[in-house]
Amino acid sequence: MSPDPISTVGGPAASVGPPTGTAPANTEPWAGARERELPLEHAEKQARREISHLGWRSALHEFDATGPSAARCRLYGPEGTLIPDGLGSGKGCAAPARVGALFEALEHAFTGPGILSTLPVELRDLAELSTGPLRAERAMGRLDGSGRPRLACLPYDALDGGSPIDVPLFLWAPWYPLPTGPLPAHRARIGDTADYRPVLSYSVNTGCAIGATRDEALLHALNEWAERDALSVFLLRTVHDGGPMPARLPVAALPAFLRQRLEQATDTVQGPITLLDLTTDIDLPVVLAHAPPLPGGGARYGIGASLSGENAVERALGELVQDHLIAQGARDLDTGAAARARLADHPRLLACARLAIDDRIDDAPWGPLPPETVAPATPVAQQRAEVVRRITAAGHRVAARDLAVLEHGTTVVQVQCPGLERFHLITDGHLALPGPRGRRLRGRAPRRE
Numbered sequence: 036m037s038p039d040p041i042s043t044v045g046g047p048a049a050s051v052g053p054p055t056g057t058a059p060a061n062t063e064p065w066a067g068a069r070e071r072e073l074p075l076e077h078a079e080k081q082a083r084r085e086i087s088h089l090g091w092r093s094a095l096h097e098f099d100a101t102g103p104s105a106a107r108c109r110l111y112g113p114e115g116t117l118i119p120d121g122l123g124s125g126k127g128c129a130a131p132a133r134v135g136a137l138f139e140a141l142e143h144a145f146t147g148p149g150i151l152s153t154l155p156v157e158l159r160d161l162a163e164l165s166t167g168p169l170r171a172e173r174a175m176g177r178l179d180g181s182g183r184p185r186l187a188c189l190p191y192d193a194l195d196g197g198s199p200i201d202v203p204l205f206l207w208a209p210w211y212p213l214p215t216g217p218l219p220a221h222r223a224r225i226g227d228t229a230d231y232r233p234v235l236s237y238s239v240n241t242g243c244a245i246g247a248t249r250d251e252a253l254l255h256a257l258n259e260w261a262e263r264d265a266l267s268v269f270l271l272r273t274v275h276d277g278g279p280m281p282a283r284l285p286v287a288a289l290p291a292f293l294r295q296r297l298e299q300a301t302d303t304v305q306g307p308i309t310l311l312d313l314t315t316d317i318d319l320p321v322v323l324a325h326a327p328p329l330p331g332g333g334a335r336y337g338i339g340a341s342l343s344g345e346n347a348v349e350r351a352l353g354e355l356v357q358d359h360l361i362a363q364g365a366r367d368l369d370t371g372a373a374a375r376a377r378l379a380d381h382p383r384l385l386a387c388a389r390l391a392i393d394d395r396i397d398d399a400p401w402g403p404l405p406p407e408t409v410a411p412a413t414p415v416a417q418q419r420a421e422v423v424r425r426i427t428a429a430g431h432r433v434a435a436r437d438l439a440v441l442e443h444g445t446t447v448v449q450v451q452c453p454g455l456e457r458f459h460l461i462t463d464g465h466l467a468l469p470g471p472r473g474r475r476l477r478g479r480a481p482r483r484e
């Protein structure tokens with residue numbers, strides 16, 4: 036299924052606005068609603084108003100799948116030109132996928148190089164950064180300290196009650212440390228003298244998130260850190276080191292709506308799906324949905340994290356289906372093949388890059404469903420505070436920076452949790468060596484067996 040043609044939403048920029056009718060209410064069970072402060076139809080209107088206020092228009096393509104599906108959104112300027120980085124995807128059933136695509140397109144537009152001129156960048160000495168809260172980041176120790184390099188940073192507010200943190204742009208903006216294109220000249224112009232070549236594999240946009248409110252955005256960013264850290268630990272412990280498989284979730288124990296989602300997702304991806312519990316010492320439920328690769332394809336999986344075990348399952352299934360549909364739409368079932376070719380001479384790293392566990396699924400013991408760790412009606416702000424508490428209880432700082440606050444309150448944030456693992460980048464062919472946390476946890480058995 037090709038992603039083109041796409042359906043344009045709104046028409047010319049001058050006339051773009053909220054839809055004239057009311058968006059259909061989401062009548063299907065949706066565990067993700069507990070992490071949103073607005074009903075879906077109100078969130079969609081807000082996203083469209085933000086796009087209209089910016090003078091942009093949106094174009095949506097919604098994939099045709101029963102149950103979990105996907106949507107893609109492109110943002111265009113008044114002259115019909117693509118807004119730089121203004122492309123986003125959404126997952127879940129129809130309404131959540133559509134709304135997610137609108138918001139993610141806005142997020143990407145406000146986390147790309149175009150925001151550089153709006154950021155209050157400050158220069159900090161590498162020696163100072165390497166001995167502060169960021170000392171747990173493996174990347175900081177790989178930078179060359181000769182000549183006392185200075186790095187472009189942003190000041191972050193602490194969410195954990197500690198002191199503020201200065202965070203280098205390169206840790207979260209993969210476009211910033213590139214050695215080619217316009218960025219080297221920009222770095223020289225502002226006085227950033229670091230040689231970023233040794234740390235290109237560590238730069239990842241984890242912690243960039245958007246929400247209809249700031250608390251929504253922060254909660255999404257924190258969950259993303261927890262899920263990618265959990266995937267990293269799983270790859271190190273189970274795939275690279277050959278350690279025990281984590282627990283499988285019993286299908287019969289799933290609530291009825293999730294059993295239906297699983298059946299629908301299985302039909303869509305044309306293969307069996309196994310749900311694995313990757314929860315770490317952070318004690319935030321993390322679920323991996325795994326399907327066997329199609330002929331000539333790469334690893335197929337989705338991952339989700341949430342204080343709600345049900346939401347973690349639904350999110351993992353949604354991500355698996357989303358990636359499958361988008362890959363098929365692009366007529367490319369293995370977009371990471373070229374990157375993984377770099378690891379051909381390193382079989383254990385290649386196994387991590389391919390998430391090669393197909394022959395070990397039957398070794399995974401059965402375990403309980405991940406729990407609902409907070410009440411369903413818990414306000415988003417309290418959920419955000421609880422995830423911060425769990426991350427800090429595991430020994431990590433949590434700090435955040437607002438990157439953009441749009442006209443109607445939509446907020447784009449960047450969150451850092453120094454020391455959480457980045458080894459998951461191996462799935463894109465990038466080798467980010469594990470830090471102290473990964474080395475400590477890789478010898479432990481999975482949390483629930």
